[in-house]
Amino acid sequence: MFPIPDPMRRALDAARDAAAAGEVPVGAVVVRAGQVIATAANAPRALCDPTAHAEMLAIRAAARALGRDRLEDCDLWVTLEPCAMCAGAIAHARIARLYYGAADAKGGAVEHGARFFGQPTCHHRPEVYAGIGEREASGLLTGFFRERRP
Amino acid sequence: MFPIPDPMRRALDAARDAAAAGEVPVGAVVVRAGQVIATAANAPRALCDPTAHAEMLAIRAAARALGRDRLEDCDLWVTLEPCAMCAGAIAHARIARLYYGAADAKGGAVEHGARFFGQPTCHHRPEVYAGIGEREASGLLTGFFRERRP
Numbered sequence: 001m002f003p004i005p006d007p008m009r010r011a012l013d014a015a016r017d018a019a020a021a022g023e024v025p026v027g028a029v030v031v032r033a034g035q036v037i038a039t040a041a042n043a044p045r046a047l048c049d050p051t052a053h054a055e056m057l058a059i060r061a062a063a064r065a066l067g068r069d070r071l072e073d074c075d076l077w078v079t080l081e082p083c084a085m086c087a088g089a090i091a092h093a094r095i096a097r098l099y100y101g102a103a104d105a106k107g108g109a110v111e112h113g114a115r116f117f118g119q120p121t122c123h124h125r126p127e128v129y130a131g132i133g134e135r136e137a138s139g140l141l142t143g144f145f146r147e148r149r150p
Numbered sequence: 151m152f153p154i155p156d157p158m159r160r161a162l163d164a165a166r167d168a169a170a171a172g173e174v175p176v177g178a179v180v181v182r183a184g185q186v187i188a189t190a191a192n193a194p195r196a197l198c199d200p201t202a203h204a205e206m207l208a209i210r211a212a213a214r215a216l217g218r219d220r221l222e223d224c225d226l227w228v229t230l231e232p233c234a235m236c237a238g239a240i241a242h243a244r245i246a247r248l249y250y251g252a253a254d255a256k257g258g259a260v261e262h263g264a265r266f267f268g269q270p271t272c273h274h275r276p277e278v279y280a281g282i283g284e285r286e287a288s289g290l291l292t293g294f295f296r297e298r299r300p
Contacts, residue, residue: 044219049210050243051201052219060199069194069202084259084266085238092235093200106271109234113271114264116234121256121263 004133007031007077008099012133014041014054015079015140021046025140028054028078030062030071030095037074038062054078055086059093070094079137081108081130087116091124098126101137157181157227158249158283164191164204165229165290171196175290178204178228180212180221180245187224188212204228205236209243220244229287231258231280237266241274248276251287 004012007029014027018041026042040057044050055078063069072094081104082090090098100110109116110128117125154162157179164177168191176192190207194200205228213219225247226240231254240248250260259266260278267275 044242048213048217048219050213050219050221051206051210051239056201060201063198063200067198069198069200071200083238083242084234084264084269084271085242086235088233088235088238088259089201092194092233107273109238109264109269109271113269114234114259114266116264119234119259119263121234121259123257 004136005099007036007075008079008101008133010036010039011054011077011079011101012136012140014039015137018042018054019140019144025144026054026078026080028058028076030058030074030076032062032066032071032074037065051085053083053086055082056089059089059095063093072096075099076126077132079133080104080141081110081112083107084109084114084116087114090126091117091122094124095126097129099129099132101131101133102141103130103134154283154286157186157225158229158251160186160189161204161227161229161251162283162286162290164189165287168192168204169290169294175294176204176228176230178208178226180208180224180226182212182216182221182224187215201235203233203236205232206239209239209245213243222246225249226276227282229283230254230291231260231262233257234259234264234266237264240276241267241272244274245276247279249279249282251281251283252291253280253284
């Protein structure tokens with residue numbers, strides 16, 4: 001079996017942290033030149049912030065760390081297919097490569113719904129690699145919702 | 151001529167503040183029960199944050215002020231048609247009504263491109279009112295870009 005790359009492993013750890021905090025388990029990591037420069041767990045409830053998806057927090061932390069609003073030399077690893085908000089942020093940030101785990105038929109905007117990177121109004125399209133660590137990422141989500149929906 | 155409602159007037163003032171700071175002039179206001187609870191100017195460069203659109207900053211400030219991640223009793227007023235990122239955030243925040251000024255054929259995601267609120271992957275659709283203060287909002291943008299593109 002293909003081993004899960006280290007950045008996705010860390011994103012999955014962050015997703016587990018989210019679940020432990022009662023948040024939907026999604027994690028994200030920003031990597032630049034082989035170095036992890038930001039890791040984040042989904043946290044809209046804890047932060048009272050509807051925009052606090054893992055991708056958004058990781059992108060914002062990476063931009064703050066680098067002191068600029070464009071991350072064209074950075075890659076984003078996230079355990080779940082990004083939604084429209086996060087896909088939009090990925091484009092605004094000029095992320096070079098997007099690696100994600102599980103597909104999200106209900107809320108995704110990369111291979112579902114808005115398919116944002118294919119829209120003429122999208123001004124930057126990252127390279128996209130899907131399905132990395134998919135089984136573990138979707139297992140975390142399934143387990144989380146199963147526990148909450150008796 | 152129909153007078154511009156007070157929240158859009160304030161959003162236009164915030165857009166002017168953005169322009170004065172060298173940022174693309176867009177402003178946003180969140181209103182709850184007739185009270186302005188957040189006002190924000192577009193600031194991705196100043197904040198080193200690619201997600202720092204006016205709508206995002208206003209929504210985040212409003213959620214922080216109310217201590218919750220859903221704003222179902224709030225309306226958002228913004229001078230420009232929201233992009234996919236901001237439309238996604240508006241849906242996540244459960245904003246009741248969206249009022250915007252100028253349409254954005256190049257980057258908008260309400261009546262252009264992704265038309266996000268019409269997607270099956272969009273889980274909340276605000277009431278949408280477009281074209282409010284449109285002439286002034288688009289005039290600010292046109293002036294800003296004309297000055298910068300000799």
